[in-house]
Amino acid sequence: MTLEPFGARLRRAMDERGPLCVGIDPHRSLLVEWGLNDDVAGLERFSRTVVEAVAGRVAVLKPQSAFFERFGSRGVAALEKSVQEARAAGALVVMDAKRGDIGSTMAAYAESFLHKDAPLFSDALTVSPYLGYGSLSPAVALARENGAGLFVLALTSNPEGGEVQHAVRADGRDVGATVLAHLTAENAGEEPLGSFGAVVGATLGDLSSYDLDINGPLLAPGVGAQGATPADLPGVFGSVLRNVVPNVSRGVLRHGPDVTALRDAADRFADEIRVTLESS
Numbered sequence: 001m002t003l004e005p006f007g008a009r010l011r012r013a014m015d016e017r018g019p020l021c022v023g024i025d026p027h028r029s030l031l032v033e034w035g036l037n038d039d040v041a042g043l044e045r046f047s048r049t050v051v052e053a054v055a056g057r058v059a060v061l062k063p064q065s066a067f068f069e070r071f072g073s074r075g076v077a078a079l080e081k082s083v084q085e086a087r088a089a090g091a092l093v094v095m096d097a098k099r100g101d102i103g104s105t106m107a108a109y110a111e112s113f114l115h116k117d118a119p120l121f122s123d124a125l126t127v128s129p130y131l132g133y134g135s136l137s138p139a140v141a142l143a144r145e146n147g148a149g150l151f152v153l154a155l156t157s158n159p160e161g162g163e164v165q166h167a168v169r170a171d172g173r174d175v176g177a178t179v180l181a182h183l184t185a186e187n188a189g190e191e192p193l194g195s196f197g198a199v200v201g202a203t204l205g206d207l208s209s210y211d212l213d214i215n216g217p218l219l220a221p222g223v224g225a226q227g228a229t230p231a232d233l234p235g236v237f238g239s240v241l242r243n244v245v246p247n248v249s250r251g252v253l254r255h256g257p258d259v260t261a262l263r264d265a266a267d268r269f270a271d272e273i274r275v276t277l278e279s280s
């Protein structure tokens, strides 16, 4: 059975549950803070707890693959389980693996995460366009076939990102703006929302010089541990605020291992985001 396009599924989830995305980022330091061992059993326990706490109430969960890959094949098995459990509980899953390679290899990465029969099938995947946006075309094609989506790194939340993303091309446009323009073309005519999103950091301040109106979702990491707050979102995203999916990882996760405390922390962020959206 082919899924409805990711953009449509995401729009509905955001409207029903609010737009918050909670990250599943099992940092070694968090495992220790939670009283868990820094091993596969600790990893499994951590991710199961996050899924139990929030997968039934937030729109999106975003497991960060790096923290699972650290444990080799058993870590990847834990990631698989976590994706499947989160999806079964009704959350959309964005796999944060930030893949990017030459086109023919990109096709294999796409099959790993975006083919509906893949063990790690996720509703969307984060990808890097820095081998050239066109290198992502096999992932765009496979995502379309399978009702999945992509989040393409455009203007990232980290301070180092600018040296690449603000580099100005011969035509006067910078690299980040070029990525956004490609996404606008990808999403043209899609309703209610395209499936090809951009990653735009919530930490970046005024972005009014960029056209963020890509008719697709904007994944906004940086809220919480990196210093941005829900109240900052209107100043960063302006008129496209309704398409923003703010991500919080450590800002929620540091409240574990208690399931209720995790849930309450996610609810507080969700409430702040709702109030911000309503008053903008």
Ligand SMILES: O=C(O)c1cc(=O)[nH]c(=O)n1[C@@H]1O[C@H](COP(=O)(O)O)[C@@H](O)[C@H]1O
Pocket (backbone or CB within 6 Å): 023, 025, 064, 096, 126, 155, 156, 157, 158, 199, 200, 201, 221, 222, 223, 224, 225, 226, 247, 248, 249, 250, 251
């Ligand atoms: O693609 C991402 O999710 C991402 C892009 C970006 O520009 N900045 C960024 O922090 N992220 C991810 O978002 C999460 C942020 O985590 P916290 O800072 O703990 O909320 C991590 O999993 C990062 O890898």
